[in-house]
Each structure stands twice: as structure tokens, then as C-alpha cells.
Amino acid sequence: MKSFDAIFIGAGQAGPFLAARMAAKGMKVALIERKFLGGTCVNAGCMPTKTLVASARAAHVARHGAEYGVQISGEIAIDMKTVRARAEAVTMSSRNGLANWFSGLKTMTVIYGHARFTAPKEITVNGEMLTAPKIFLNVGARPVIPDMPGLADIDYLTSTGIIHLDSLPKHLAVIGGSYIGLEFAQMYRRFGADVTVIERGPKLASREDEDISDAIADIMRSEGIKIHTDVKDIRFAKRADGATVTIDSETVAASHVLVATGRVPNTDDLGLDAAGVVTDKRGFITVDDRLATNVEGIWALGDCNGHGAFTHTSYNDFEIAAANMLDGEDRKLSSRILAYALYIDPPLGRVGMTEKQARASGRKIMVSTRPMNRVGRANERGETKGFMKVVADAETKEILGAAILGIEGDEAIHGFIDAMNAGTTYPVLKWSVPIHPTVSELIPTLLGDLKSI
Numbered sequence: 095m096k097s098f099d100a101i102f103i104g105a106g107q108a109g110p111f112l113a114a115r116m117a118a119k120g121m122k123v124a125l126i127e128r129k130f131l132g133g134t135c136v137n138a139g140c141m142p143t144k145t146l147v148a149s150a151r152a153a154h155v156a157r158h159g160a161e162y163g164v165q166i167s168g169e170i171a172i173d174m175k176t177v178r179a180r181a182e183a184v185t186m187s188s189r190n191g192l193a194n195w196f197s198g199l200k201t202m203t204v205i206y207g208h209a210r211f212t213a214p215k216e217i218t219v220n221g222e223m224l225t226a227p228k229i230f231l232n233v234g235a236r237p238v239i240p241d242m243p244g245l246a247d248i249d250y251l252t253s254t255g256i257i258h259l260d261s262l263p264k265h266l267a268v269i270g271g272s273y274i275g276l277e278f279a280q281m282y283r284r285f286g287a288d289v290t291v292i293e294r295g296p297k298l299a300s301r302e303d304e305d306i307s308d309a310i311a312d313i314m315r316s317e318g319i320k321i322h323t324d325v326k327d328i329r330f331a332k333r334a335d336g337a338t339v340t341i342d343s344e345t346v347a348a349s350h351v352l353v354a355t356g357r358v359p360n361t362d363d364l365g366l367d368a369a370g371v372v373t374d375k376r377g378f379i380t381v382d383d384r385l386a387t388n389v390e391g392i393w394a395l396g397d398c399n400g401h402g403a404f405t406h407t408s409y410n411d412f413e414i415a416a417a418n419m420l421d422g423e424d425r426k427l428s429s430r431i432l433a434y435a436l437y438i439d440p441p442l443g444r445v446g447m448t449e450k451q452a453r454a455s456g457r458k459i460m461v462s463t464r465p466m467n468r469v470g471r472a473n474e475r476g477e478t479k480g481f482m483k484v485v486a487d488a489e490t491k492e493i494l495g496a497a498i499l500g501i502e503g504d505e506a507i508h509g510f511i512d513a514m515n516a517g518t519t520y521p522v523l524k525w526s527v528p529i530h531p532t533v534s535e536l537i538p539t540l541l542g543d544l545k546s547i
């Protein structure tokens with residue numbers, strides 16, 4: 095049995111950073127990864143997909159060059175091998191960067207293999223037994239495969255597989271109209287594929303307010319993406335060159351099918367029973383406000399604890415754990431204000447409550463919206479789709495939440511993220527003096543238009 099001060103299972107966006115901090119203090123740590131350093135974000139998530147989104151945007155801008163007075167002769171052609179190679183280069187640079195960093199940490203041992211508990215403080219990996227008083231789980235999540243008739247008989251893709259395609263699908267059917275599905279749908283449409291999005295719920299991105307979901311659908315449709323919502327029955331049948339997808343009474347002849355119906359935590363093959371670690375019904379590891387599981391000395395960080403499904407939430411779990419364990423602070427999960435982006439183009443930047451959540455909280459609320467065609471920067475750039483929205487508490491004057499669906503929405507939303515984290519009320523933020531001409535410059539104006547509803 096090999097002993098360590100701490101064992102980390104999964105090299106995602108939380109564990110490795112805490113392991114590195116502990117190693118820098120001279121603690122003996124083991125980092126166990128069954129596949130690639132950097133986990134989903136680096137290898138199959140944010141980094142490759144946002145690189146692909148950038149290629150898709152370049153194609154879109156090139157096609158619209160003439161509107162800006164830029165003439166391009168001939169067809170805009172997409173070289174999918176180069177598109178894929180670009181994404182792989184970004185992934186490899188990050189993955190290799192992590193490997194180099196860790197190889198320089200004298201007390202860190204990186205072990206490649208699948209780790210499993212055999213007892214509360216015992217782990218087996220590659221036939222070896224390891225033990226430590228502190229164990230951190232950062233095992234992430236994987237695509238869920240729904241039980242749909244005929245799906246098992248066809249060759250479908252998930253978000254992990256589709257990023258390796260180096261040829262263009264003729265017709266991509268995307269099952270699931272939420273964040274991951276929508277990003278791939280628009281990207282592949284811009285690369286030149288026919289795209290159909292099939293969603294069981296009544297709206298795309300159904301966690302958002304209806305006005306946001308509707309505007310997202312308009313953006314997708316304006317680029318020629320077909321959208322089916324409220325679909326009751328989805329079935330699949332194999333064809334010589336793809337699959338027939340039957341949606342209620344319609345059929346789609348798809349060359350490729352992407353299943354993007356959500357993610358499940360990688361907790362079913364971790365031997366959690368042997369450790370006595372409790373999960374909820376969906377397999378997410380139950381943690382307290384400081385990320386501790388029910389078993390003393392075991393913590394769960396990142397997507398596997400169900401308190402976030404983003405790189406920045408996973409990284410924040412690292413920050414909370416590090417602050418509490420190494421810096422003598424008392425940081426809590428419940429202090430986090432959730433923020434995220436949907437990387438369609440234009441993107442959606444979001445923070446805090448939606449309008450429907452704010453209403454459901456029983457507060458007296460104020461709301462203000464402004465279309466992007468009344469934002470100077472958007473007009474100058476010729477990209478005026480979308481709108482911005484803020485929700486505030488009429489009594490306490492707190493900013494409860496905001497959404498910017500529009501050009502630079504993922505950046506401009508940080509005006510709200512920063513203000514909300516600093517506890518700034520809307521009457522104070524209204525007096526900030528922003529830079530012209532930016533999207534953010536409309537934040538004070540938006541706040542000035544808040545009305546009780």
C-alpha cells in the first residue's frame with residue numbers, strides 16, 4: 095500500500111490545481127487520471143468547441159463580407175481537416191502545458207488509470223493500492239444516452255466524438271436543444287451542413303426566460319437551422335448513409351446524429367459504496383457548503399457534485415477548498431452567484447436569477463430590456479440580433495440577475511457579474527461611466543429604464 099498526504103481522482107478543472115498547491119507546500123500528492131490531463135474542458139469541452147466556434151464564425155463573417163464592402167471572389171470553402179487540426183492544437187497545447195507543470199512538482203505523482211475505492215481511505219488503480227487521509231473526487235461527467243427507440247441501432251455521435259469529425263456532415267440531426275446541442279447546431283450550419291434541432295421541451299434552452307429562448311430560436315432559424323420543439327416521439331432507423339429520424343409524424347434523413355441530451359456524473363464506476371460516500375438519485379455526490387462529502391476526509395469538486403456544470407464553477411470549487419484548507423479562510427459554495435454563457439453567435443451571457451426565478455421567489459421585481467439594435471456598438475458591427483435584460487429587487491435595490499444575448503454578451507455580462515459579486519445595488523451601478531462605444535455602455539441606460547411589473 096502506497097501512502098500519500100492526499101489523493102486526487104480525476105484531473106479536471108478543480109483537483110489538479112489543489113493538488114499543485116498542496117505539492118508546492120511539500121505535501122505528497124497522487125493525481126489519478128484515466129484519460130487526459132485537463133479533463134472535459136481541455137479535451138472535449140470548452141477549449142475545442144470554442145475553437146470550432148471561432149472557425150464557424152470566420153466562415154460566417156467571410157460569407158457576409160460583401161455587406162461590409164469586403165469582396166471575396168468565389169465560394170467560401172471549409173477545410174474541415176484544418177478546422178479540426180486547429181481545435182486539436184489548442185487542446186494539445188493546454189494538455190501538454192499541464193503535464194509540463196506537474197512534472198516540475200517534486201512531490202506530485204501523476205498516475206494514469208481508472209481509480210476505484212475499496213474502503214473509505216483506500217483506492218485501487220492499475221492493481222496497486224493507495225491510501226491517504228484526504229481524498230478529492232473531481233471525476234466530472236459524460237454525455238447521457240437516452241433510451242429512445244432505434245438509437246442503439248445507429249451510429250450516433252456525442253459531444254465527445256463530434257469534435258473529431260474531419261469531414262462535413264450532409265445533414266446533422268441534433269437531439270437536444272440546450273446549450274451543447276445549440277452550439278454544435280449553429281457551428282455545423284455555418285460550416286455548410288443542413289441542421290435540424292429536435293427538442294422534447296416546448297422551448298430551446300428551456301432554463302432561460304421565454305423571451306430569451308424565443309430570441310435564441312429566431313437566431314438559429316435566421317441561419318436556416320430547422321427547429322422542432324415539443325416533440326413527443328423520436329425514433330431512429332439505420333440507412334445506408336446515416337439514419338432516418340422520425341419526429342412525431344415527420345422524418346429527417348440525417349447523415350449524422352448528435353445526441354446532446356445532458357450529462358451524467360462519472361460516479362457509477364468509482365466504488366463509492368465501498369467508501370460509504372452518498373450520492374443523490376441522479377448520481378451527483380452530496381456535499382456540504384464546504385464541498386465535504388458525508389465521509390470525513392473525502393471531498394467532491396466540480397461537475398460530479400451537481401453544483402455547477404462549468405469550468406469556472408469547478409475552478410471555484412478548487413478556490414473554495416484551497417481557501418478553507420490552506421489559507422485559513424471560510425469560503426462557502428452558497429456564496430457563489432451562478433454565471434455562464436451559451437456560445438452561439440451572438441452569445442448569451444447570463445448571471446443570477448432569470449425573471450421567472452425572481453418572480454417565483456415572491457419578491458417585488460423590476461425589469462428592463464433593450465434590443466441590441468439600440469446599441470451603437472452592435473449597429474457599427476452590423477450585428478444587431480438579440481437583447482439585454484436586467485431584473486432587480488424593487489425594495490432592496492439589489493440586482494437579481496441579467497442576460498445579454500447579443501454581440502460580446504459573454505464579456506459585457508461581467509459588468510453585472512462584478513457588480514453583483516461586490517453587492518452593488520442598481521442605483522449605484524447606474525452612475526458608472528462606461529466607455530463608448532461598447533455594449534457595456536448600455537448597462538447604466540438599461541438600469542435607468544427599470545420598471546416595476
Ligand SMILES: Cc1cc2nc3c(=O)[nH]c(=O)nc-3n(C[C@H](O)[C@H](O)[C@H](O)COP(=O)(O)OP(=O)(O)OC[C@H]3O[C@@H](n4cnc5c(N)ncnc54)[C@H](O)[C@@H]3O)c2cc1C
Nearest residue numbers: 104106107128133134135139209233234396397403404405
Ligand atoms: C461540448 C462541451 C462544451 C462545454 N463548453 C463549456 C464552456 O464553454 N464553458 C464552461 O464553463 N464549461 C463548458 N463545458 C463544461 C466543462 O467542460 C466542465 O464543466 C468542466 O470541464 C469541469 O469539469 P470537472 O472539473 O468537474 O471535471 P472534468 O473536466 O470532466 O474532468 C474529470 C476527469 O476525471 C477523469 N475520471 C473520471 N472518473 C475517473 C476515475 N474513476 N479514475 C480516474 N479518472 C477519472 C475523467 O477522465 C476526466 O478527465 C462544456 C462541456 C462540454 C461537454
